[in-house]
Amino acid sequence: xxxxxxxxxxxxxxxxxxxxxxxxxxxxxxxxxxxxxxxxxxxxxxxxxxxxxxxxxxxxxxxxxxxxxxxxxxxxxxxxxxxxxxxxxxxxxxxxxxxxxxxxxxxxxxxxxxxxxxxxxxxxxxxxxxxxxxxxxxxxxxxxxxxxxxxxxxxxxxxxxxxxxxxxxxxxxxxxxxxxxxxxxxxxxxxxxxxxxxxxxxxxxxxxxxxxxxxxxxxxxxxxxxxxxxxxxxxxxxxxxxxxxxxxxxxxxxxxxxxxxxxxxxxxxxxxxxxxxxxxxxxxxxxxxxxxxxxxxxxxxxxxxxxxxxxxxxxxxxxxxxxxxxxxxxxxxxxxxxxxxxxxxxxxxxxxxxxxxxxxxxxxxxxxxxxxxxxxxxxxxxxxxxxxxxxxxxxxxxxxxxxxxxxxxxxxxxxxxxxxxxxxxxxxxxxxxxxxxxxxxxxxxxxxxxxxxxxxxxxxxxxxxxxxxxxxxxxxxxxxxxxxxxxxxxxxxxxxxxxxxxxxxxxxxxxxxxxxxxxxxxxxxxxxxxxxxxxxxxxxxxxxxxxxxxxxxxxxxxxxxxxxxxxxxxxxxxxxxxxxxxxxxxxxxxxxxxxxxxxxxxxxxxxxxxxxxxxxxxxxxxxxxxxxxxxxxxxxxxxxxxxxxxxxxxxxxxxxxxxxxxxxxxxxxxxxxxxxxxxxxxxxxxxxxxxxxxxxxxxxxxxxxxxxxxxx
DNA sequence: CGCTCCGTGC
Numbered sequence: 001x002x003x004x005x006x007x008x009x010x011x012x013x014x015x016x017x018x019x020x021x022x023x024x025x026x027x028x029x030x031x032x033x034x035x036x037x038x039x040x041x042x043x044x045x046x047x048x049x050x051x052x053x054x055x056x057x058x059x060x061x062x063x064x065x066x067x068x069x070x071x072x073x074x075x076x077x078x079x080x081x082x083x084x085x086x087x088x089x090x091x092x093x094x095x096x097x098x099x100x101x102x103x104x105x106x107x108x109x110x111x112x113x114x115x116x117x118x119x120x121x122x123x124x125x126x127x128x129x130x131x132x133x134x135x136x137x138x139x140x141x142x143x144x145x146x147x148x149x150x151x152x153x154x155x156x157x158x159x160x161x162x163x164x165x166x167x168x169x170x171x172x173x174x175x176x177x178x179x180x181x182x183x184x185x186x187x188x189x190x191x192x193x194x195x196x197x198x199x200x201x202x203x204x205x206x207x208x209x210x211x212x213x214x215x216x217x218x219x220x221x222x223x224x225x226x227x228x229x230x231x232x233x234x235x236x237x238x239x240x241x242x243x244x245x246x247x248x249x250x251x252x253x254x255x256x257x258x259x260x261x262x263x264x265x266x267x268x269x270x271x272x273x274x275x276x277x278x279x280x281x282x283x284x285x286x287x288x289x290x291x292x293x294x295x296x297x298x299x300x301x302x303x304x305x306x307x308x309x310x311x312x313x314x315x316x317x318x319x320x321x322x323x324x325x326x327x328x329x330x331x332x333x334x335x336x337x338x339x340x341x342x343x344x345x346x347x348x349x350x351x352x353x354x355x356x357x358x359x360x361x362x363x364x365x366x367x368x369x370x371x372x373x374x375x376x377x378x379x380x381x382x383x384x385x386x387x388x389x390x391x392x393x394x395x396x397x398x399x400x401x402x403x404x405x406x407x408x409x410x411x412x413x414x415x416x417x418x419x420x421x422x423x424x425x426x427x428x429x430x431x432x433x434x435x436x437x438x439x440x441x442x443x444x445x446x447x448x449x450x451x452x453x454x455x456x457x458x459x460x461x462x463x464x465x466x467x468x469x470x471x472x473x474x475x476x477x478x479x480x481x482x483x484x485x486x487x488x489x490x491x492x493x494x495x496x497x498x499x500x501x502x503x504x505x506x507x508x509x510x511x512x513x514x515x516x517x518x519x520x521x522x523x524x525x526x527x528x529x530x531x532x533x534x535x536x537x538x539x540x541x542x543x544x545x546x547x548x549x550x551x552x553x554x555x556x557x558x559x560x561x562x563x564x565x566x567x568x569x570x571x572x573x574x575x576x577x578x579x580x581x582x583x584x585x586x587x588x589x590x591x592x593x594x595x596x597x598x599x600x601x602x603x604x605x606x607x608x609x610x611x612x613x614x615x616x617x618x619x620x621x622x623x624x625x626x627x628x629x630x631x632x633x634x635x636x637x638x639x640x641x642x643x644x645x646x647x648x649x650x651x652x653x654x655x656x657x658x659x660x661x662x663x664x665x666x667x668x669x670x671x672x673x674x675x676x677x678x679x680x681x682x683x684x685x686x687x688x689x690x691x692x693x694x695x696x697x698x699x700x701x702x703x704x705x706x707x708x709x710x711x712x
Numbered sequence: 713c714g715c716t717c718c719g720t721g722c
Contacts, residue, residue, distance in 0.1 A: 144713085344717095347719080
């Protein structure tokens with residue numbers, strides 16, 4: 001030691017003076033030059049490398065050191081463990097730790113935080129308990145960083161399934177004195193708080209760990225209470241505190257509280273914090289304020305992958321699918337790393353847009369990136385394929401999943417429902433229950449939708465009654481809507497009326513409208529008058545309902561009443577959603593609006609439709625004019641049927657794709673009875689599968705039949 | 713030693 005230059009000695013005594021990697025390497029070089037590899041000094045260099053997070057150098061030096069000196073110093077062990085742990089190499093860190101113990105080195109508070117972090121990341125409960133025992137045994141339990149790491153560990157495990165009722169053994173087994181603190185049968189749920197209460201000193205990390213732990217485990221009140229207590233001890237919230245509590249306001253949809261936090265971040269100079277910005281983006285999105293999300297995103301000086309993900313998710317969750325895709329493309333253009341979350345955020349956009357080609361491309365990327373086993377991604381793909389009418393592909397993916405939860409099951413059940421496979425939907429629902437997965441609110445919407453689309457009244461009634469009786473889920477609007485739709489179509493109008501009347505909350509106009517539509521089909525004018533009265537009470541501007549009512553009067557030949565309602569419609573300003581169908585051909589979307597003659601191929605389309613009509617009539621088809629609502633002559637009515645948007649799209653599909661190719665149409669509103677009849681025959685004449693997805697379900701036409709079995 | 717983003721909804 002004495003032969004070392006004085007400057008070198010000084011540096012070795014206070015190595016923190018070395019601030020970067022090249023300084024550390026120079027020091028290392030000097031040392032080797034003067035002394036060769038010496039255990040005690042090499043350990044100093046190693047700890048320097050570790051502090052600078054130089055993973056490769058740390059591990060290399062440690063391996064060299066232990067070869068020359070099989071009993072490396074405790075400092076060397078602790079350094080390499082710390083470096084591996086902070087690099088996220090949890091298994092390696094734990095491996096070194098057990099070798100350290102085996103070589104007889106005593107662990108201490110300098111190494112526990114890293115070890116606890118690693119076994120927390122590995123989600124190894126048994127190991128965590130053992131380490132906690134170790135902490136107690138060597139008396140490090142009052143160490144600040146160790147305590148913080150222990151709290152983080154228990155906070156993370158609390159979120160795990162089946163955890164709440166487990167008992168902590170470590171408190172009982174390791175040290176007799178612990179019993180006085182924790183007692184027998186103390187649950188892990190309280191462990192975070194218990195460690196916190198026992199800490200002799202706490203810093204801002206201690207508070208943030210408890211706050212984040214509570215927030216992540218849904219204990220929102222508790223989290224907010226701790227924030228107040230933290231402030232009382234004169235610790236102002238920092239960026240960690242703020243990004244931990246913002247998700248609470250997102251969950252509560254409390255944009256006012258969220259805005260308060262936003263203001264605070266600006267006043268206290270946290271504008272460039274990516275964590276806070278991402279949680280702000282998400283908070284605004286969950287409060288249906290996407291513009292504000294995008295505003296925050298635009299103002300960010302530096303953006304990471306998560307900021308992009310949050311923004312994409314913000315758009316998609318607010319039904320701005322094209323906008324979401326735009327940010328997804330920008331993200332790729334900016335060479336941001338695409339993460340699993342990126343895909344589970346963007347795939348739902350493909351699902352809602354029925355963008356099968358894009359969805360398939362993303363599926364390919366996901367497979368190549370090795371993300372397919374991610375349950376979020378896999379279930380979003382199941383949903384996407386199902387919503388694009390590819391039920392078999394969806395089921396194939398579902399079967400390939402290693403684990404299922406209620407979301408993945410429900411996505412598939414709904415997929416079956418939308419595609420008219422009611423029995424498969426029900427059998428999958430039973431499979432889910434047998435699998436031990438509790439159906440939730442949405443699962444019941446799915447199974448009721450399945451029943452509704454197949455007319456399974458008895459089954460639906462059983463599920464509807466069972467959801468509150470057996471699962472404690474009280475039916476919401478969607479469940480009532482499915483039941484009303486089902487009962488209405490089955491002609492059980494009185495039952496539907498009573499069901500809606502008995503609801504524990506005020507039925508909105510949309511629910512009554514469902515029943516009103518059923519009244520039209522089953523020509524019950526008296527009930528319809530009752531229903532329209534209920535509708536105008538809660539929703540006086542419901543034009544759609546008035547239109548149906550006027551048609552009900554017309555069909556019943558009560559023309560004066562019909563005229564009276566039409567005047568009301570005119571006074572309120574009639575806005576009808578134009579019927580629109582679209583088809584994807586060669587990566588291009590072609591949209592057709594009913595009666596629209598502007599497509600460049602319109603002449604050809606008209607020819608095809610006329611030729612088809614001739615052949616259809618030879619096969620016994622006669623136009624069904626019952627759903628044509630306007631006051632016009634029969635010839636005009638026939639002509640207007642010919643120009644329905646789905647027919648234009650189908651004709652275009654026929655002329656622009658090779659014979660035999662399946663035709664996929666998407667339509668914004670329900671198709672009329674005549675189109676349904678006509679497309680069945682068309683599918684037989686042209687020998688093609690034709691799929692039409694309207695706003696609520698699929699029709700798969702093939703060989704003159706439809707998958708809905710004419711019940712829709 | 714601590715923080716942010718993801719899938720099912722008539």
